[in-house]
Amino acid sequence: MTNPTKFxxxxxxxxxxxxxxxxxxxxFDKTFTLRPGQTVLVEHKLGEIxxxxxxxxxxxxxxxxxxxASDRSRAEQFAGQIEILTEPxxxxxxxRTRYPENHGSFLGFNNISYSVRYEITMxxxxxxxxxxxxxxxxxxxxKANGNIxxxxxxxxxxxxxxxxxxxxxxxxxxLLGNAGDAVIDNTNGNVKVADVAGAxxxxxxxxxxxxxxxxxxxxxxxTNGTVDVTDSGGTGIVKNSFGNVxxxxxxxxxxxxxxxGKVEALNVTGMAELNTSFGEVRFSDIxxxxxxxxxxxxxxxxxxxxxxxxxxxFGGVSVTDVDGGAHIQSANGAVTVTGIHGEANVKxxxxxxxxxxxxxxVTVVNNNGSVRATNVRSANVKxxxxxxxxxxxxxxxxxxxxxxxxxxGSKAQSGCQPIMIHTSFSPIRVHLSGNPSYRVTASTSxxxxxxxxxxxxxxxxxSDSLSGTIGDGRCEMRLTDxxxxxxxxxxxxx
Amino acid sequence: MKFECxxxxxxxxxxxLMADAQLHMRDCAACRNEYxxxxxxxxxxxxxxxxxxxxxxWPNIRxxxxxxxxxxxxxxxxxxxxxxxxxxxxxxxxxxxxxxxPTDKSVATANLSAQDFLTDQALKEVEKxxxxxxxxIDELSRLAQPKLENPASSPLLASYREKxxxxxxxxxxxRSNIAQNRFNVRLQTDLADLYREKxxxxxxxxxxxxxx
Numbered sequence: 001m002t003n004p005t006k007f008x009x010x011x012x013x014x015x016x017x018x019x020x021x022x023x024x025x026x027x028f029d030k031t032f033t034l035r036p037g038q039t040v041l042v043e044h045k046l047g048e049i050x051x052x053x054x055x056x057x058x059x060x061x062x063x064x065x066x067x068x069a070s071d072r073s074r075a076e077q078f079a080g081q082i083e084i085l086t087e088p089x090x091x092x093x094x095x096r097t098r099y100p101e102n103h104g105s106f107l108g109f110n111n112i113s114y115s116v117r118y119e120i121t122m123x124x125x126x127x128x129x130x131x132x133x134x135x136x137x138x139x140x141x142x143k144a145n146g147n148i149x150x151x152x153x154x155x156x157x158x159x160x161x162x163x164x165x166x167x168x169x170x171x172x173x174x175l176l177g178n179a180g181d182a183v184i185d186n187t188n189g190n191v192k193v194a195d196v197a198g199a200x201x202x203x204x205x206x207x208x209x210x211x212x213x214x215x216x217x218x219x220x221x222x223t224n225g226t227v228d229v230t231d232s233g234g235t236g237i238v239k240n241s242f243g244n245v246x247x248x249x250x251x252x253x254x255x256x257x258x259x260x261g262k263v264e265a266l267n268v269t270g271m272a273e274l275n276t277s278f279g280e281v282r283f284s285d286i287x288x289x290x291x292x293x294x295x296x297x298x299x300x301x302x303x304x305x306x307x308x309x310x311x312x313x314f315g316g317v318s319v320t321d322v323d324g325g326a327h328i329q330s331a332n333g334a335v336t337v338t339g340i341h342g343e344a345n346v347k348x349x350x351x352x353x354x355x356x357x358x359x360x361x362v363t364v365v366n367n368n369g370s371v372r373a374t375n376v377r378s379a380n381v382k383x384x385x386x387x388x389x390x391x392x393x394x395x396x397x398x399x400x401x402x403x404x405x406x407x408x409g410s411k412a413q414s415g416c417q418p419i420m421i422h423t424s425f426s427p428i429r430v431h432l433s434g435n436p437s438y439r440v441t442a443s444t445s446x447x448x449x450x451x452x453x454x455x456x457x458x459x460x461x462x463s464d465s466l467s468g469t470i471g472d473g474r475c476e477m478r479l480t481d482x483x484x485x486x487x488x489x490x491x492x493x494x
Numbered sequence: 495m496k497f498e499c500x501x502x503x504x505x506x507x508x509x510x511l512m513a514d515a516q517l518h519m520r521d522c523a524a525c526r527n528e529y530x531x532x533x534x535x536x537x538x539x540x541x542x543x544x545x546x547x548x549x550x551x552w553p554n555i556r557x558x559x560x561x562x563x564x565x566x567x568x569x570x571x572x573x574x575x576x577x578x579x580x581x582x583x584x585x586x587x588x589x590x591x592x593x594x595x596p597t598d599k600s601v602a603t604a605n606l607s608a609q610d611f612l613t614d615q616a617l618k619e620v621e622k623x624x625x626x627x628x629x630x631i632d633e634l635s636r637l638a639q640p641k642l643e644n645p646a647s648s649p650l651l652a653s654y655r656e657k658x659x660x661x662x663x664x665x666x667x668x669r670s671n672i673a674q675n676r677f678n679v680r681l682q683t684d685l686a687d688l689y690r691e692k693x694x695x696x697x698x699x700x701x702x703x704x705x706x
Binding site for chain 2: 153187205223241260
């Protein structure tokens with residue numbers, strides 16, 4: 001056989017053998033006894049770390065060193081070069097993985113691959129510090145402070161006690177059960193936390209955060225992901241953007257600063273401050289008052305024990321059943337308020353306002369939008385270019401309109417409440433019942449004045465201007481129009 | 495038969511085994527994830543299949559051969575030289591066959607190691623698909639670039655820009671680790687996930703923020 005032939009055969013054989021790989025696993029097992037309070041430090045890379053605890057002072061390390069190479073001897077040789085370094089220092093016990101540097105290469109490509117998996121059992125009372133990358137970390141039963149960091153691998157922490165600091169990136173963090181505070185930093189990975197008997201702080205980006213049953217304060221800062229807080233308490237602060245925020249069953253005050261995302265707060269026993277933009281705001285069962293600041297948002301909710309203050313623009317506002325006053329300032333958005341146990345103060349423009357069942361005074365400042373109020377204590381309304389419809393008003397009525405009809409009905413069965421109405425280019429209708437008592441001054445131009453009630457006229461009288469009294473004339477009624485009829489109607493006879 | 499994780503690679507190549515594989519994957523998150531990743535790469539690669547010249551391939555191989563054969567210590571190691579030549583032949587064969595081989599089929603026959611490491615064949619397929627995937631992402635990046643570089647862009651685009659920078663940094667870090675640990679399944683999976691996320695983010699930049 002010639003040399004070239006030999007070479008081709010050999011090369012073919014080698015090529016075939018190059019495609020067959022061998023995996024090799026070497027185990028490392030050691031047990032140490034720690035001093036009380038000695039910190040366990042694990043520094044690792046490329047592989048999972050599983051940590052369990054027990055009440056004893058023993059530290060048991062089991063490491064599985066996996067190597068894959070083109071043949072078994074290479075794999076075995078490389079596995080032998082991977083070191084698990086254990087070093088006891090005064091205050092800490094260090095466990096480190098050391099991989100060989102600059103291991104064999106092939107045409108610039110590395111032909112050996114490796115990973116190391118740890119299973120560690122450590123004293124539950126020993127503080128723990130873990131630094132890993134490209135591997136998951138799981139810790140169960142740690143009853144001391146922990147500082148656990150990994151990346152590109154899930155981080156799971158269960159049944160702990162103490163202050164826990166967890167950090168990850170590009171993978172999820174799950175903390176289930178800790179009697180103590182917890183701080184979690186993550187990037188591009190979801191965070192799920194439950195059952196923390198302490199305060200929780202979470203900072204995340206580009207992923208979702210959920211927190212359930214957090215006993216003390218909850219502070220969550222996130223972007224580009226959803227945030228859910230459930231069955232928690234203390235002081236809550238949630239900052240987010242480009243994602244929805246949901247808060248259900250929170251015992252305490254809750255503040256939400258969101259942007260470009262919805263906010264939903266249901267059953268917050270304390271004060272709720274909900275801010276967002278370009279996202280809906282929904283709320284219900286708020287215990288101690290509500291403040292909402294939003295823009296380009298629809299705002300809707302009910303059952304607030306305490307005052308309500310809402311600022312919005314370019315979105316509707318609907319509030320029901322408020323055990324306090326309601327101050328709503330909007331622009332380019334309709335406002336509906338129902339069942340307000342205090343005063344209702346509404347300001348908007350280019351949209352309608354509806355107020356009903358208001359125990360206190362209703363004050364509305366609108367522009368280019370209609371106003372409708374039913375069964376309210378009193379009504380002070382200013383608008384333009386739209387109608388005003390006020391029915392069952394128990395107290396004073398004061399309307400300043402332009403280019404819009406006014407229809408006002410007093411609820412007072414006997415006696416009187418002051419009525420002042422001004423408009424133009426539209427009619428004024430006033431509905432009275434029982435035995436009204438008014439000093440009437442009515443004037444208009446290009447319109448007629450009509451009264452269902454007998455009027456005792458004093459001074460000069462014309463079809464478009466009069467002064468007189470209805471009944472005893474105890475209250476003032478001033479109706480001023482321009483290019484519109486004025487009618488004083490008896491609602492008992494209609 | 496009792497289907498195990500190690501059988502997944504055969505199931506990918508043999509439709510008769512797929513029913514058993516599906517049954518197994520109901521309870522096996524690892525296989526489910528693996529299957530999902532292969533499916534996604536397969537779909538993406540099929541959609542984005544393209545061919546291009548590799549002008550640096552032969553010069554690099556020649557350079558490698560020369561480098562391996564020139565130093566005295568390497569000259570003595572004839573096995574290494576032969577292995578290099580054989581590998582070069584295999585690479586050439588793979589490159590020549592590349593355009594004719596349907597990418598999805600390649601993925602379907604990819605030979606994944608059951609546990610921590612890829613086989614040679616699986617690695618070859620992964621690297622091939624990664625190149626195609628990277629090429630498609632480069633194309634998307636090029637399309638998204640004007641939007642992302644616009645200084646008057648919206649806060650949403652600013653956050654996308656930040657996310658893409660972060661993903662690029664993570665991709666770089668993962669690739670640097672893969673350079674030393676090419677058969678490591680975890681690293682390759684992480685890289686595939688990062689590429690998938692980058693592609694998704696770029697697609698969102700191009701579609702979701704049309705108004706800006």
